[in-house]
Amino acid sequence: MTTEKELVHYRVEEGIAVIELDDPPANTYSYPMMRQLDDAILRARMDEDVHALVLRGAGEKFFSAGANINMLAGAEPGFKYCFCLHANETLLRLEKTPKLVVAALNGHTVGGGLEIAMACDIRLARRDAGKVGLPEIALGVLPGTGGTQRLARLIGRARALELIATGRTFSFEEALELGLIHHIFDEADFMKAVLEYTRQFLPPNKAAKAVGHIKRSIQSGVEMDLYDGLALEQELQIQLFRSEDAREGLDAYQAKRVPRFKGR
Numbered sequence: 001m002t003t004e005k006e007l008v009h010y011r012v013e014e015g016i017a018v019i020e021l022d023d024p025p026a027n028t029y030s031y032p033m034m035r036q037l038d039d040a041i042l043r044a045r046m047d048e049d050v051h052a053l054v055l056r057g058a059g060e061k062f063f064s065a066g067a068n069i070n071m072l073a074g075a076e077p078g079f080k081y082c083f084c085l086h087a088n089e090t091l092l093r094l095e096k097t098p099k100l101v102v103a104a105l106n107g108h109t110v111g112g113g114l115e116i117a118m119a120c121d122i123r124l125a126r127r128d129a130g131k132v133g134l135p136e137i138a139l140g141v142l143p144g145t146g147g148t149q150r151l152a153r154l155i156g157r158a159r160a161l162e163l164i165a166t167g168r169t170f171s172f173e174e175a176l177e178l179g180l181i182h183h184i185f186d187e188a189d190f191m192k193a194v195l196e197y198t199r200q201f202l203p204p205n206k207a208a209k210a211v212g213h214i215k216r217s218i219q220s221g222v223e224m225d226l227y228d229g230l231a232l233e234q235e236l237q238i239q240l241f242r243s244e245d246a247r248e249g250l251d252a253y254q255a256k257r258v259p260r261f262k263g264r
Contacts, residue, residue, distance in 0.1 A: 027064040052100040055116070084144050
């Protein structure tokens with residue numbers, strides 16, 4: 001028997017599942033990496049002690065440069081199709097996980113790497129650490145792991161079309177202006193800053209269950225018409241009204257004290 005190489009590392013730090021893509025030199029993903037990432041997402045989703053996920057790339061130069069081109073170049077069309085299908089299913093699982101997911105862009109985030117980051121809820125970048133973009137046009141293909149769909153939803157159809165059709169890569173600063181990333185950190189210890197940022201969404205500071213329901217309401221609701229979206233919002237609100245954290249929040253408000261949430 002052979003032991004499969006660990007391409008995705010998983011650890012939990014004070015309620016945060018840190019998931020790290022690790023395949024030097026550029027953390028490109030393959031079928032084994034996607035399968036391991038899928039397992040890590042499910043592990044974090046089912047762990048009641050995990051309230052948020054942080055996804056990063058190993059090292060300091062790359063978050064991820066996307067799919068392993070050498071793997072795809074020699075593969076049959078059927079394998080390529082199945083690989084893209086599986087990758088899309090994994091990123092949908094990441095996007096639909098009812099816990100906040102933060103992408104820590106510690107280096108270049110291009111191609112499929114950006115597609116992974118766009119499936120996360122919040123994107124934080126290290127200043128001057130690299131570039132972002134979807135350059136698949138240079139290979140004669142399109143970004144087929146959600147790139148055309150998520151980029152258009154994040155920055156608008158016209159800008160997305162121009163960026164994907166030209167294949168241009170650009171700085172984190174420009175990505176911030178476009179609304180593609182949320183914050184740029186200057187701190188030398190980038191991951192420390194990312195974890196400190198993420199902790200604001202965890203108990204006892206925030207009701208993590210409410211954060212998860214907010215995510216679900218937005219992610220699913222925007223794909224519905226207004227009437228159905230409002231119905232989903234009310235359904236999730238009823239669930240929260242029955243939670244321990246809602247009772248704590250209301251009691252703390254009446255008592256004029258700071259609430260201490262438990263994520264329940």
